[in-house]
Amino acid sequence: MTQVIRSSAELREKVATWKRSGMLVGVVPTMGALHDGHMSLVRAARKQSDRVIVTIFVNPMQFNNSDDLAKYPRDEAHDLALLETEGVDVLFAPGVEEVYPAGFATKVSVSGVSEPLEGAFRPGHFDGVATVVTKLFGMTQAGRAFFGEKDWQQLQVVRRMVADLNIPVRIIGCPTIREEDGLAMSSRNVRLSADERACAPLLHAELQKAAEAIRAGTPAAAALAAAQEALSAAGFGPWDYLEMRSAETLQPLDTPCEPARLLAAVGLGAVRMIDNIAV
Ligand SMILES: Nc1ncnc2c1ncn2[C@@H]1O[C@H](COP(=O)(O)OP(=O)(O)OP(=O)(O)O)[C@@H](O)[C@H]1O
Numbered sequence: 001m002t003q004v005i006r007s008s009a010e011l012r013e014k015v016a017t018w019k020r021s022g023m024l025v026g027v028v029p030t031m032g033a034l035h036d037g038h039m040s041l042v043r044a045a046r047k048q049s050d051r052v053i054v055t056i057f058v059n060p061m062q063f064n065n066s067d068d069l070a071k072y073p074r075d076e077a078h079d080l081a082l083l084e085t086e087g088v089d090v091l092f093a094p095g096v097e098e099v100y101p102a103g104f105a106t107k108v109s110v111s112g113v114s115e116p117l118e119g120a121f122r123p124g125h126f127d128g129v130a131t132v133v134t135k136l137f138g139m140t141q142a143g144r145a146f147f148g149e150k151d152w153q154q155l156q157v158v159r160r161m162v163a164d165l166n167i168p169v170r171i172i173g174c175p176t177i178r179e180e181d182g183l184a185m186s187s188r189n190v191r192l193s194a195d196e197r198a199c200a201p202l203l204h205a206e207l208q209k210a211a212e213a214i215r216a217g218t219p220a221a222a223a224l225a226a227a228q229e230a231l232s233a234a235g236f237g238p239w240d241y242l243e244m245r246s247a248e249t250l251q252p253l254d255t256p257c258e259p260a261r262l263l264a265a266v267g268l269g270a271v272r273m274i275d276n277i278a279v
């Protein structure tokens with residue numbers, strides 16, 4: 001049975017009993033509308049921890065677009081049923097007042113790695129993520145936390161923050177889970193029309209093609225320009241970014257002289273798609 005907990009005081013008591021018996025607690029932070037991508041994180045947590053907490057909190061502080069927040073898919077009953085099947089111990093689903101009570105006045109802001117790409121196109125987004133993730137770590141007291149590589153920059157921001165603030169949690173990055181045709185699973189995919197859905201896997205395909213070309217010696221700028229042209233012709237746009245960056249610091253790179261990542265954010269119909277791939 002997965003226990004649903006909404007108050008951080010109740011969660012703290014529960015976790016304290018686990019910790020008294022020497023158990024390692026894993027947490028999977030999410031915003032709900034769970035799919036197989038999330039469930040892969042849950043399975044990793046199950047394997048690598050004695051007790052698993054999944055958090056579901058649609059964090060208003062990380063949305064820079066009120067329409068995106070209003071339209072964010074929510075289905076807690078469906079999510080709970082999925083978590084039951086994976087043997088999750090606790091679903092922590094606090095309300096907004098529990099996370100941000102009256103008088104709340106703190107912001108966690110990570111410089112550098114959070115500034116380009118998503119940080120530039122979603123102003124304030126990573127302050128919201130860093131603040132809520134810090135709170136979720138405090139509330140769950142977890143020893144391990146599981147994040148998807150689909151949100152590559154978020155994973156690097158969280159790693160930087162945990163190192164900088166000496167937060168006693170080990171961050172585990174998990175590979176992006178894709179549909180059979182290559183489309184990265186995302187809660188926002190349900191907003192694609194049938195035609196858009198049919199065209200959506202091209203993003204991953206073009207990223208793969210560009211990564212292969214760069215590995216074979218094509219300059220990154222040329223490989224990415226070709227990908228952007230092919231995707232724009234197929235109906236993708238407007239573009240936020242399509243770039244090669246250092247995998248860890250997210251600084252710009254002209255050549256893959258250190259571990260590198262291609263990262264993209266682009267519109268498709270009403271949906272803003274993000275994806276990334278190793279070079
Ligand atoms: N396809 C995926 N494969 C692996 N991990 C994923 C995938 N999709 C999301 N995650 C991870 O699940 C966690 C919760 O993400 P979130 O709730 O934002 O889901 P989401 O589907 O990415 O939503 P959206 O794409 O609408 O932002 C994050 O660590 C995220 O990286």
Ligand SMILES: CC(C)(CO)[C@@H](O)C(=O)[O-]
Nearest residue numbers: 029030031059129132151
């Ligand atoms: C990590 C997270 C749950 C923080 O709200 C969110 O950014 C997400 O779902 O990736």
Ligand code: BAL
Nearest residue numbers: 031062063125151154
């Ligand atoms: N997966 C990142 C959460 C967001 O889009 O706000």
